Amino acid sequence: MTDSTPHASPRPTLPGLFLIFSRIGLTSFGGGLSGWLLREFVQNRNWISEEDFLNGLAISQALPGINVKNMAIWIGHRLLGWRGAAVAVAGIVVPPAFLIVVLGTLIGALLFHPLTQVLIAGAAAAATGLSLSMGVVTARRVRRQVLPLLLMVATFVAIGMLRLPLVWVVLVGGGVSVIYEYVAIRRGRR
Incomplete structure (x- = not known):
């Protein structure tokens, strides 16, 4: 019988951590990086718990x-x-910055080529998919709590549909969240 529980990989070294972040930085752009980080450090290597990751x-x-x-x-x-x-x-900043400088000097003229536009659109779709996967992970965590789920839906409606200013949505949603958590802690539910 095999053990199917995930085991943590050996702890990283400084060069190993640099290489992991370099790979993530060099292979992803346009958003969705939190999805890559979740997969790398929580799901694949089991170095950080999902709850700790979401808190971070x-x-x-x-x-x-x-x-x-x-x-x-x-x-x-x-x-x-x-x-x-x-x-x-x-690791997350230097290699991609270096690559951008090199590529910018070599292929600046290709920016307006139709194939380049298709590649950029494909990368944007991939980044959107990773962001949605992060949303699913977050939604799984809050599904048993009504107020956080309502706040997620309200935030989507306020920003995505009603086009309300992000600052006000964050201030109101953040204030409600802080009060909710404060009351939960005071009542001993956290």
């Missing part, structure tokens, strides 16, 4: 700056301390 993602999205950079800092620090955070950010 929420923190990363709440902080100023680029979400994936914030997530790289969080994951790197979580796994290998401050050195891991520095290496993770370097």
Whole structure:
């Protein structure tokens, strides 16, 4: 009989973490990186629990700056301390930046070629799919709680359909979430 429970891979080294983030940074663009990070660190390597990952993602999205950079800092620090955070950010930023500079100088003229436009549209579709998969993971976590599910639906309607300003939706939704969690903690449900 085989054991089907996932086992954690060996902990990463600093060079290994750099290579993982470099690969993610070099093979994905246009959004959806949180889906790649979830797959790599939670599902494939089992280094971080899904709940911890989603908490880190929420923190990363709440902080100023680029979400994936914030997530790289969080994951790197979580796994290998401050050195891991520095290496993770370097891995997610430096190789893609270098590639962009090289490609920009070599193929600037190809930008308006019809094939290039098709490739960009395909990449955008893939990024959308990864973002939707992150939404499914998040929805699975909150399905047993009515208010978070209502907040997700309300956010979609407010931004996607009613085109309300993002700032106000975040302020109202965030305020309701904070009050909800505060009350839950005070009542001993968390």
